[in-house]
Amino acid sequence: xxxxxxFMVSGGAFALAQxxxxxxxxxxxxxxxxxxEASKNTAADPLYALTPGEAEFLTAVVxxxxxxxxxxxxxxxxxxxVFIDRQLAGAYGAGAxxxxxxxxxxxxxQSQFGPQSPLAPLQFIQLxxxxxxxxxxxxxxxxxxxLAKPELNTLLQNLEAGKIALPxxxxxxxxxxxxxxTMEGFFSDPIYGGNRDKASxxxxxxxxxxxxxxxxxxxYRGRRYQAEPKSIADFL
Amino acid sequence: xxQVLKSTDAVIVGLGWTGAIMARExxxxxLKVIALERGPDRDAAESFALPQIRDELRYSVRQELMQDPxxxxxxxxxxxxxxxxxxxxxxxxxxxxxxxxxxTHWNGNTFxxxxxxxxxxSHLTERYGAAxxxxxxxxxxxxxxxxxxxxxxxxxxxxxxxxxxxxNIAGKxxxxxxxxxxxxxxxxxxRPLTPSHANELFRHAATEIGLHPFPAPASNASAPxxxxxxxxxxxxxxxxxCDRFGCEANAKATxxxxxxxxxRQTAGFSKVTNAYVTRVLYDAKGKRATGVRYVxxxxxxxxxxxxxxxxxxxxxxxxxxxxxxxxxxxxxxxRSGKGVVGKNYCYQIQPTVQLFLKDEELNPFMGAGGLGMVxxxxxxxxxxxxKLGFFGGGYISLNSTNGRPISFRPTPPGTPAWGTKWKQExxxxxxxTASVLCEGTNYASRTNALDLDPTYRDMLGQPLLxxxxxxxxxxxxxxxxxxxxxxEIGRAMNATVVAxxxxxxxxxxxxxxSSHNTGGTIMGRTPSDSVVNRYLQSWDAHxxxxxxxxxxxxxxxxxxxxxxxxxxxxxxxxxxxxxxxxPAPLVSQ
Ligand SMILES: Cc1cc2nc3c(=O)[nH]c(=O)nc-3n(C[C@H](O)[C@H](O)[C@H](O)COP(=O)(O)OP(=O)(O)OC[C@H]3O[C@@H](n4cnc5c(N)ncnc54)[C@H](O)[C@@H]3O)c2cc1C
Ligand code: SF4
Numbered sequence: 001x002x003x004x005x006x007f008m009v010s011g012g013a014f015a016l017a018q019x020x021x022x023x024x025x026x027x028x029x030x031x032x033x034x035x036x037e038a039s040k041n042t043a044a045d046p047l048y049a050l051t052p053g054e055a056e057f058l059t060a061v062v063x064x065x066x067x068x069x070x071x072x073x074x075x076x077x078x079x080x081x082v083f084i085d086r087q088l089a090g091a092y093g094a095g096a097x098x099x100x101x102x103x104x105x106x107x108x109x110q111s112q113f114g115p116q117s118p119l120a121p122l123q124f125i126q127l128x129x130x131x132x133x134x135x136x137x138x139x140x141x142x143x144x145x146x147l148a149k150p151e152l153n154t155l156l157q158n159l160e161a162g163k164i165a166l167p168x169x170x171x172x173x174x175x176x177x178x179x180x181x182t183m184e185g186f187f188s189d190p191i192y193g194g195n196r197d198k199a200s201x202x203x204x205x206x207x208x209x210x211x212x213x214x215x216x217x218x219x220y221r222g223r224r225y226q227a228e229p230k231s232i233a234d235f236l
Numbered sequence: 237x238x239q240v241l242k243s244t245d246a247v248i249v250g251l252g253w254t255g256a257i258m259a260r261e262x263x264x265x266x267l268k269v270i271a272l273e274r275g276p277d278r279d280a281a282e283s284f285a286l287p288q289i290r291d292e293l294r295y296s297v298r299q300e301l302m303q304d305p306x307x308x309x310x311x312x313x314x315x316x317x318x319x320x321x322x323x324x325x326x327x328x329x330x331x332x333x334x335x336x337x338x339x340t341h342w343n344g345n346t347f348x349x350x351x352x353x354x355x356x357x358s359h360l361t362e363r364y365g366a367a368x369x370x371x372x373x374x375x376x377x378x379x380x381x382x383x384x385x386x387x388x389x390x391x392x393x394x395x396x397x398x399x400x401x402x403x404n405i406a407g408k409x410x411x412x413x414x415x416x417x418x419x420x421x422x423x424x425x426x427r428p429l430t431p432s433h434a435n436e437l438f439r440h441a442a443t444e445i446g447l448h449p450f451p452a453p454a455s456n457a458s459a460p461x462x463x464x465x466x467x468x469x470x471x472x473x474x475x476x477x478c479d480r481f482g483c484e485a486n487a488k489a490t491x492x493x494x495x496x497x498x499x500r501q502t503a504g505f506s507k508v509t510n511a512y513v514t515r516v517l518y519d520a521k522g523k524r525a526t527g528v529r530y531v532x533x534x535x536x537x538x539x540x541x542x543x544x545x546x547x548x549x550x551x552x553x554x555x556x557x558x559x560x561x562x563x564x565x566x567x568x569x570x571r572s573g574k575g576v577v578g579k580n581y582c583y584q585i586q587p588t589v590q591l592f593l594k595d596e597e598l599n600p601f602m603g604a605g606g607l608g609m610v611x612x613x614x615x616x617x618x619x620x621x622x623k624l625g626f627f628g629g630g631y632i633s634l635n636s637t638n639g640r641p642i643s644f645r646p647t648p649p650g651t652p653a654w655g656t657k658w659k660q661e662x663x664x665x666x667x668x669t670a671s672v673l674c675e676g677t678n679y680a681s682r683t684n685a686l687d688l689d690p691t692y693r694d695m696l697g698q699p700l701l702x703x704x705x706x707x708x709x710x711x712x713x714x715x716x717x718x719x720x721x722x723x724e725i726g727r728a729m730n731a732t733v734v735a736x737x738x739x740x741x742x743x744x745x746x747x748x749x750s751s752h753n754t755g756g757t758i759m760g761r762t763p764s765d766s767v768v769n770r771y772l773q774s775w776d777a778h779x780x781x782x783x784x785x786x787x788x789x790x791x792x793x794x795x796x797x798x799x800x801x802x803x804x805x806x807x808x809x810x811x812x813x814x815x816x817x818x819p820a821p822l823v824s825q
Contacts, residue, residue: 065654071663092298099305099324101692112744113312113321153655160653179654187641188293203659204666206601206641209290211475212485213602214430221433224597224667235287 045082045193048089049122055081056145057129058178064152065182072199075182083185083194088122095120115173125181128174131166132159190231201229209235238529240540244270245504247528247543249513249558252337253797254783254804255549256491257392260465260498261808262545263505265816270541272511272530274550275303275334280492284482292640296480301341303331307512307533308694310553314706314742316570316683322692322700327746329583329753330480331551335509336491338551338751339797343479343605343637344455344488346398347794348389348802350616351382351418356679356790359617360627372682373627373710374573374580376789379761379770380806382418388805390421392798393453396489397461397469399606400424400453414450416612426458429472432636434598434670435609441728447611452633454606455489463489465498476638478605488605510534514698516546516562518777525564525777531696544819545811548757549783549804552581556686556756556786557701565767565776570683570704576767578687580680580755582791585707586630587715587739589672589722590646591731592665600639600667608635614721615793616677626713628677630793632722634670641666648733672726674718675750678791681708686756706743715739752796754788759803762825769823771815772807778821781807 047055062075062084072078087093104118117124132155133143140151147155158164159175166174185194187201189208195201201208208229216225246262248255251273263269283289294300303309303326311320332338352359355377360369369375393400402423403413428451431439435451442449456472463469472487486493499505510533517526517540527542548555559565559577568579610633612618621627638644646669647661689702707715719736726734760766763775772787774780783804785796792799814822 066659067656069656069659071659097299097304097306097325099309099322101322103691105319105321111746112314112742114323114325114327114746116321116324156654182654184293184297184642187645188297189291191291192293200641203663204641204645206639206666209287211290211477211601212473213475213599214471214473216599217432217474217602218430220597220599220602221436222597225599225602232287232291 047085049093050085050088050126053145054126054129055085057133057143058084060145060147060152061156061178062182062185064149064156065179066186072203075186077196078186078199079190079194079196080182080185083188083192084181086193087181087184088125093120093122115170115177117170117173121177124169124174125177128166128169128177131169132174135164135166191233198229198231238538238540240542243527243542243544244268245543246270246545246547247272247541248547248549249528250274250337250548250550250554251335251491251507252332252549252551253339253491254800255337255547256339256495256499257801257804258547258549258783258808259505260495260502261805261812263499263502265812266504268504269506270543271505271507272513272528272541273335273507273509274307274512274533275332275509277335277507277509278340278482278492280482280486284484286484289482289484290475290477292642295341296640297642299326299330299480301332301334301480301482302326303333306695309700311689311692311700311702312745313702313704316704320689320692320702323745328744328749329751330748331553331751335496335507339491340482341480342490342751342797343795344396345606345608345795346393346396346400346453346455346798347631348418349382349792349794349799350416350618352617353792354378354380354382354385363617364622369627370710374680374682376758376760376765378759378789380759380803385802385806386418386421388802388809389798391805392801394425395463395465395494396455397425397457397463398453398455398489399426399429399458401428401451403450412450414610414612415448416615416618424453426461429454429456429458429604429607430474431609432598432602432607433596434634434636435607437593437596437729438609438634438672438725441725442609442611445724445728447613447725449609449611452606452608452610452635454604454608456604456606457487457489463494465495467494467497469493472604474602474604474607476601476603476640479637512696513550513558514561514696516548516558516564516777516780517542518562518564520563523777524779544779546777546780547783548780551784552753552756552786553686553701555782555784557688559757559767559782560688560701561698564774564780567687568685570685573682576758576763576765578685578756580758580789581684581686581703581705582678582680582754582788583705583743584678584750584752584791585676585711585715585739586749587674587676587719587722588737589719589726590669590735590737591672591726591729592648592669592733592735593729594668594732596668598668598670600636600644600669603636603638605637607637608633611725614718624717626710626717628679628710628714628793630674630676630714630718632672632674632718632725634672636670639666646671649735672722674715674722675793675795676711676715676718677793678754679710680755680790684708707739712739750795752785752791754785754791754796757782757786758789759787760789769821771810771822772803773815773822775821775825779819781811783807
C-alpha cells in the first residue's frame with residue numbers, strides 16, 4: 001500500500017546508547033537518527049479512519065512536507081500518516097472540543113476567526129482529499145499521490161498561497177489542517193504513532209522527558225545539553 | 237422541574253484563583269460556603285503525574301485542561317456593524333475549567349500593577365492634561381489605590397511563595413529589582429529563580445543600553461516553601477511545562493496547591509462540580525439576589541441554590557454573561573455610551589521580536605512558567621509620553637518558559653513552512669532562538685465591549701457572549717514603539733537575526749496571545765460609570781460581589797492575576813469586616 005522505500009533501505013542502524021548527558025554535551029557530536037528502528041514496525045499498521053487511497057494521498061503530502069534527508073527519515077517513515085489516521089479516528093477527528101453549532105457563514109477562511117466549517121476534522125480532511133484529487137485529475141490527469149515530486153511541491157505551494165480554489169471546501173484551511181496535523185505527528189511524543197524513534201527530537205536536539213533541569217539550567221548555560229531523548233513510553 | 241436546595245450563607249460561582257481565595261476567607265470567617273464549579277474536580281497527584289503530564293499534544297495542543305467550546309464559547313466581531321463568528325476552537329486565549337480554573341494551567345508570572353495603573357485617568361490628566369486623553373478612550377480610575385491594595389498583593393505573594401527580587405521597599409530602591417514598581421512592604425517570599433542563559437544575555441544587553449532589568453516575579457517556587465495556609469510547595473524543576481499543564485513537582489502555585497488543602501479542612505466549605513450556573517436569581521425591586529440557578533452537567537437536573545451572598549468568580553466572560561443573563565445592571569450600549577455591563581472590555585497586545593543567535597546554545601526546553609528577565613522602563617507611564625502619539629506601554633522580557641517542539645520552533649523570516657529548507661533551518665535554529673516579548677497595555681475604547689450574541693447558543697440553548705473587539709490606533713502605535721525597543725535589546729544581544737513580528741491586521745482569535753482579558757463588570761466611583769463599587773459590590777444588588785480581572789476598567793502592561801487576587805482579598809476584607817455586620821451598600825450612591 002504505502003511506498004516505504006527510500007530512507008529505510010539506506011538508513012543504517014547506529015543505536016546510540018547515550019545516557020550520560022554530561023559527556024554527550026561536551027562531545028559536540030550530532031546524535032543520528034536510527035533509521036532501522038524507524039522502519040521496523042511500519043509494515044502492518046492498520047488504518048482506522050482513512051481508506052488506503054486516502055492514506056496514499058497523505059503519504060505523498062507528508063513526504064513533501066518532511067522529505068527524507070540527512071536530518072531525518074521522511075514524514076511517512078516517521079509514522080506521520082499513522083498518527084494522522086489515529087487522530088482522525090479518535091475524539092479529535094469526531095470534533096471533540098470544537099463548537100459545531102450553526103449558522104455557518106460564508107467567510108470560511110477569514111483567518112482571524114479560525115476554521116468555520118460545519119465538518120468535523122475527519123470529514124473535513126476526507127472531503128479535502130477528494131476535492132484536491134479531483135482538481136489534480138482535472139489539471140494533470142493524475143491523482144495527487146501519483147504526481148512527480150516537483151509537480152506535487154508546486155501544487156502544495158499553490159495551495160498554500162491561496163492560488164487554488166476548491167468548490168466545496170476552503171482550500172487554504174485544508175492546507176493549514178494538513179500541515180498542522182503533519183507537524184503534530186512529526187513532533188509529538190511517539191506514543192501517538194508518529195515521530196518514530198524520536199526522529200524529530202533527535203533532529204532538533206530536544207531531549208523529551210524527564211525534563212528535570214534544576215541543576216542543568218545553570219550548569220549548561222551556553223553549552224549544549226545533549227541526551228538520548230526519552231518518550232512517555234520509556235517510563236511506563 | 238427546578239429543585240430548590242437548602243439556603244446557604246454564601247454561594248460562589250467558579251472555583252479558580254479568585255473563587256478559591258474568597259471561599260477560604262468567607263469560610264474562615266465562619267460562613268457556610270458552597271462553591272459551584274462548571275468543570276470537574278481534579279486530584280493533582282493523580283492527574284498531573286509523570287510521565288503523562290509532559291504530553292504536549294494532549295495538554296498544550298488539544299487543550300485537555302481547558303474550557304470545552306462545545307459547552308460554551310464566545311463569538312467575535314471586529315466592528316459594531318459586523319456579524320459575529322463563533323470561536324469554534326480556543327486559540328488566542330484559553331479559559332479554564334474545573335477546580336483551580338485557569339490557575340491550574342497558568343504560568344505563574346506574578347506582577348503587581350503600577351500605582352498609576354490603579355488611577356489611570358487622574359494620573360494622565362495630572363501629567364498631560366485632560367485634553368490629551370482621546371474622547372473615545374474610556375479609561376477610568378479603579379477607585380481603590382495601590383496603597384489600599386499593597387497588603388493584599390503581599391498576602392497573595394505569600395500564598396504563592398513568589399520567587400523574585402524587590403525593587404522598592406517602603407520607598408527605598410533596591411539594587412537588582414524593578415526600580416519602577418510601587419513601594420512594597422517587604423521582600424518576596426523566595427529568592428528569584430535561576431536565570432537561563434538567554435535570560436542572562438538579555439540582562440547583560442539591557443544593562444548595557446541603560447535599561448533596568450530584573451528577574452520576573454514568579455509563582456514557581458525556587459526552593460521548597462510552606463505558605464501561611466500550611467500548604468507545602470516543592471522546588472521548581474525548570475521542566476518547561478507550566479503553561480497549559482499541571483505541575484508534577486507541586487512547585488507552581490495554583491488554587492489546588494495553595495488553598496485546597498486548607499479548604500478541605502474547613503467545616504463550612506463545600507463544593508459542587510459539573511455545576512453550570514445559568515442565572516443569578518435577582519429581585520430587582522429589593523435590589524438583591526436570592527441565590528443562583530445551575531444545571532448539573534452530569535444529570536441535566538436544574539437546581540436553585542438560595543444564598544444570602546452571591547459571589548461571581550467565573551472570570552471575565554462568565555461574570556459578564558451572568559450579569560447580562562440575569563438582568564442585573566444596565567447593559568452597555570456602545571453607540572450611546574449608556575449602560576455599564578459589558579463596558580470597557582480589554583485584552584492585550586503582545587508583539588514579539590524573535591532572535592536567532594548563531595553561536596549560542598540556549599537549551600530552550602529548560603525553563604519555568606515565570607522564568608523571565610524583564611525591563612519595565614517602557615511600561616505604563618514610566619516614560620514620558622508628552623511627545624508621543626499614544627498612551628501606555630508594556631514590560632519587555634525574555635522568557636524561558638517552554639521549548640516544546642510542536643509549538644516552538646521558529647525559523648528566520650523567509651524560511652518556507654515545510655520541505656527540505658524548512659528542515660535545515662529548524663534543525664539549525666531550534667536550540668539557538670529566543671523571543672523578546674512585549675506585554676502591552678490595553679486602554680479601554682468606546683466600541684470594544686461585550687454583550688449577548690443574538691444568534692449563537694451554548695449547549696443549553698442560552699446566548700453566547702459576543703466580543704466586539706479590535707486593536708485601536710493607540711494600541712498599534714504603542715505596540716510599534718515597544719517592538720522598536722525590544723528589537724534594540726535584541727541587537728544589543730548581538731543576535732544574528734533580529735525579527736520583529738508586528739501585530740498587523742484585525743485582531744485574530746486563532747494564534748495564542750495571552751489569557752489576560754479584562755473588563756465587562758468594571759469598578760468605579762458611580763453606578764453610571766461602573767458595575768461594581770470599590771469593594772467589588774454590585775451597585776444593583778448589594779449582596780452580589782464580582783471578582784477577577786472583569787472588574788479592571790482597563791488593562792495594564794502586566795499579567796493580571798496578582799491584581800485580581802489582591803482585589804479579591806480587599807473585597808473579602810470589606811465583606812467580612814463591614815458587610816456581614818451591616819448587609820447594605822458599602823458605598824452610598
Ligand atoms: C496558558 C495560560 C497562562 C497564563 N499565565 C499567566 C501568568 O503567567 N500570570 C498571570 O498573572 N496570569 C496568567 N494567566 C491568567 C490566569 O490564569 C488568570 O488570570 C487567573 O487564573 C484568573 O482567575 P479567576 O479566578 O478570575 O478565573 P478562573 O481561574 O478562570 O476561574 C473561573 C472558574 O469559573 C468557572 N466558571 C465559569 N463560568 C461558570 C458558570 N457559569 N458556572 C460555574 N462555573 C463557571 C470556570 O470553569 C473556572 O474554573 C494565564 C492563563 C493561561 C490560560
Ligand atoms: S517549570 Fe517548575 S513550576 Fe512549572 S511545571 Fe515545571 S516544575 Fe512545575
